[in-house]
Each structure stands twice: as C-alpha cells, then as structure tokens.
Amino acid sequence: MSNAVKLADFLQDNANIRVLQGEEYVSQKKIKVSDIYRPGLELSGYFDFYPVDRVQLLGRTEISYAARLDSDMRKRVFDKICEPETPCVLISRNLPVPKELKAAAAESKTPILISNDATTYLMSMINQYLAAKLAKRVSVHGVLVEVFGMGVLLTGESGVGKSETALALVQHGHRLIADDRVDVYQRDHETVVGESPKILKHLMEIRGIGIIDVLKLFGIGAIKDETEISLVINLTNWDSKANYDRLGFQENTRIICGIAVPQVTIPVKVGRNMENIVEVAVMNFRAKAMGFDAAKTFDENLTSLIAENTEEEKEGDKD
Template identity: 35%
Template sequence: MAALPLPDSIKKQASSLKTVESFPVRRFFERFGEPLELELVAGEMGLQNRKIREKSINRPALALTGYYDYFAHKRLQLFGAGEMGYLRSLVRERQQKVLKEIVDHNIPCMVVSRGLRPTATMLDIAKEAKVPLFRTRMKSKDFSAEATILLEQELAPQTSLHGTLMDIKGVGTLLRGKSGVGKSECALALVERGHSLVADDFVSIRLVGDRELVGTGTELSRGYMECRGIGIINIGELFGVRSVRLEKRIDLVITFIDWHPGMHEERTGLERHYFEILDHKVSHVEIPVRPGRDMARLVEVAALVHALKRMGHDSAHAFNERLIAYMQEHSK
C-alpha cells in the first residue's frame, strides 16, 4: 500500500514587484565610500547623473586593447595593477584614445585599486567626460568581493508586505492576516518568550543572490510595535536589545484566518503549502484564529516543526509511514 501523492498549493503575494534598475554613483560613494576605502580623485561633476546598472564589477582589460564586444559598460569599471601597468606602457596619445573610447560607452565610474596613482591622462579624461574616478587602497580581489555584495543588496528585486516578521529560534517567520486579527499581540507574546522582532506591520523584502528572501523594517519604525489598546511600544527598551533584529531571512509564512464552523482545517500536515514572494516559494501554514487558542504557542511550534523538516525530520510523514506499515501488517 502506497501513500497518496502530496499536492502542492501555492498562494501568491498581492504586493507588486519593485525592480531596482540603477544605483546612483553619488549614493554608492556616500554609503559605501568608507567600507570600500574610496577616495574621489576626479570627475565629481558626474556623481549625481552617473548610475551603476549592474551588480557585478568589470575589469576593462580587453577594452583597453580595443575589443568592445560584450563590454559590460553598465558596471563599475575596476582598474587593477594589470590594467594600470598596461596604461602606463602607452604613449599619452594612445592613452587618450583608449580611455575616451571607454568613457564614451557611458560607464558609471572608474576605480583604481591597490592605492595606485591614476595617470595624468586618466585624470584629464575623467574630468572632461564627467566620469567619477575613485582610488582605493584595497586589493582588486577584495574590492570586487565587497563591492559586489553591497551592490547585490542595493540592486536586488524588492517588494513589501503587510505583516509581522519574527526570528523564532533561527527560523524567520512572517505573520500575515487581516488587520486586527492579532499578529502584533502574537508577536508580543513571542518576544516575551525570548524570540526577536524584525518588523511589525510593514515588512520590506528583497531577493538576495537570487536564492533567499531577506526581510527588514523601516529605520523609522524599527523596534517599535503597535499594540491595540495600549499604543506604540518600544520593544528594545521593554525587553532588551536581544529582542530586536535588523533583518532576517524569511523561511516560513504563517497566515492567521478567522475560524468558522465547518471550515477546512489541516489535520495531518501531509500536504505541502507555499506562499510565493518575488517568484520564490516559501513554506506556508494557515492557522485558524478563535477564542482560547494560544496563537503564540502554535506559531512557535510551527516554526520548530519547519526547522525539523529542514533537517530531514518530518513527523507527519513518519507517522504516515508507520500507519501504512501497520495497515499492511494487519491486512495479511
């Protein structure tokens, strides 16, 4: 006797996708200039208008030789020791021609690594074309790795959802439901039990690395929660700094729904349900709300069950297999 196949059910988020298509060079410099050790040496006039349109970093070695097929002009252009050595080997007229061809492709900016000094021609071209030229003391490999991570975060697809995001023993749990259903009250009870609040009421979500969804709150409301009947409360001040997290990967979505007689309720846990955010499926559980139910305890258990499933322990499947084995044995 075989178990029935497990159907997948998927619910999609109602919020619209926001794709960040570009990142102004000025904002890049202001936000990441210090961690990337950037120093602006020329082309300040182009800071506002130039935009980075891809998250990867480009090394323009082939472009310096005049080969522009597949030239990634939308990316930040990084000049390392090899590129700078080649430039210095050229006469001034050749340097001008090569660099002008590169900036004419509407590149966002140029960065010289290892603390190397840009050539005089490079400074003149950057100033004339209004292309920001930076210098960093970081090695090319380290700069590429750090800058790619930072740009990936900024250029990641984004959306927002109404809900409350919690960190429950390492499981990022997004609580959803209509206004007034009890999401914040449940989150408050979870915080009292030692779990952490990430965002209340409004959750900003971005897709990082095309593989995981990361949720966070706004800077204005971070650490605050609206509790009906009491008002706005500061979670960090009431329960300590460990009760608040800046961001968390979203592993599980739990939707609170109003209970009514005769409604379908999950009884076995054999069916897999998903909630789709930014075209990525996240495990989804619906919990009916009715008087007397300890919603915080149910949410906590749902998060722990999800954690066990990720480690390969599925109680529902294990019991189903035991039941089938029992039925097979006693049918003989």
C-alpha cells in the first residue's frame, strides 16, 4: 500500500463532498486505509474494536439513533468517535449534525464533511476511490493504449517500435494512456489497471523527434488517464529462424500484479503495418471472447474434410 491519501486531495477529487466544519484541519489529515466505517455499536457505547483510523460515515440510521440518546450519552460517544487519528467524519443526505458531534470534532481537530448523496452510494464510491489510490503500484516497461475501447499493453525490447506503433494508433483515433513506463495496480481479483506516472502524463518519446505532448497535438480525445489492461501485445524483432504461431492455437499469458493477462507475440519487420496488425489482433481477441474463434473453425473444417476423404476412400475400397 502507498502511504496515504491527503484529505485535501480526496475533497478535490470528490466534488460531491464538502467541508462543513474544520476547514483549517483538512491539510493536516491523511487517509491511510480504504475501508469506510459506519459506527453502529459505538453509538451504544461499545468501543472495544473501534477502527479509529477510518473515515467515519454517519447516515440516517446513525443520526436518528443518536437523536434518541440523552445529551450526556451523545457527548461521551462522539468524544470517543472523534479521535486525533480519525481522518474525518462524513455525514450523508445533508442530515442535521448533532451539536455534541460538532463540539467533539472541534476538540479533536477532526473535520466534519457533508454530502447530499445517499449513504450506501457514498460508501461504495469512496471505497472504490481509496482502494485505487492506496493500491500497491508496480512499474512496467511498455506503452499502454486503448484500442476499440480495450486496454492494450505494448511490450518489447527498447527500439522495437512500441511508441511509433502507439503514435500511429493515436492517429487512427485510439487513445494513449502511458508511454515508456506504465504504473499498474490490481483493482480486484480479476482486473489489473494501468496509468501513467504524473511526470510522463500525456507525453510520448519518438526517436528522431523527441518528446511530444499528445494532448496538445491531438486533443482531449487522444488521451485517457487509466484503463483496464485486457491484452498484452509483445513486439519482437523479426527472426527468420523463429517459430511463430501462424494459426492462432497458442494461448499465452503474462502475469501482472498476480493476474494472468492474455498475451500475443507479433514480429516486427520492415514493411509491416504494425498499427493495422495491432487493431486486427484486438478485434480478433474480442471475437474470441464472444465465441468466434477462426483457428477453431479452421480446425473443425480441416477435421471434417479429413473425415469426408476417409469415408470416400473406404467407399472406393469397397468398389
């Protein structure tokens, strides 16, 4: 996990959440875990396993229950909920904030945030946001592009033509995510996501030209911040002695962040239109995912033809 998410950055990225109280403390607060907590048992006074370091989310259930408590009990409960380690308290649905909570938050220098959104929506949205921000990232050498809406990681040795192929794909209307170095992280058990390091965002290096800004040259439609990596295309220099897959029966994968991502190897040779080949590879991969496998069809046709010829030979032997 990375160190933390600054509360100020969290608020900047989530415009539906605003500061109700404690604006002066926002810059001092950081969120270190992605889990969100709704203090339920704590309102009844049970704090044995209270996760003090989480964002504390109070919805209609918590606020209405707190309203039934007497003032002294509310004060004791909120004094314990608002600890110096608590990053913030978030109130959903623009619900009224108990004065005891405001006092406890002011005493512990805990910001109170508020939103008009429903509690369950906030919980899901914040959890996804923090899980992505706090996820462990690893760097992969390659170029990440989105082709026909699918994230494709172009890999291969330096100088094989990854950036040039990506540039041609951008000119075909596809989108660049990252060039040269891709930061990847695991979103869930089946998904790995790639993004560009901040220092390289929207930039691409083309040998003979230098650094270009894809956003300024091709517009907002030519770039994207992140994408799920669905396919790895390994570009390799053409070797006449190598045994390349000509029919498409081989199924290889590359392990990225513990997840097996499908991989195909495409040899690079002078005169080959690599961007067109990459586009076809992506369309073929999507067709396979939908159940249309050309290699399988060829194999079935070949098997059927062999069977027919065998039957004809048997009939000829009988005559």
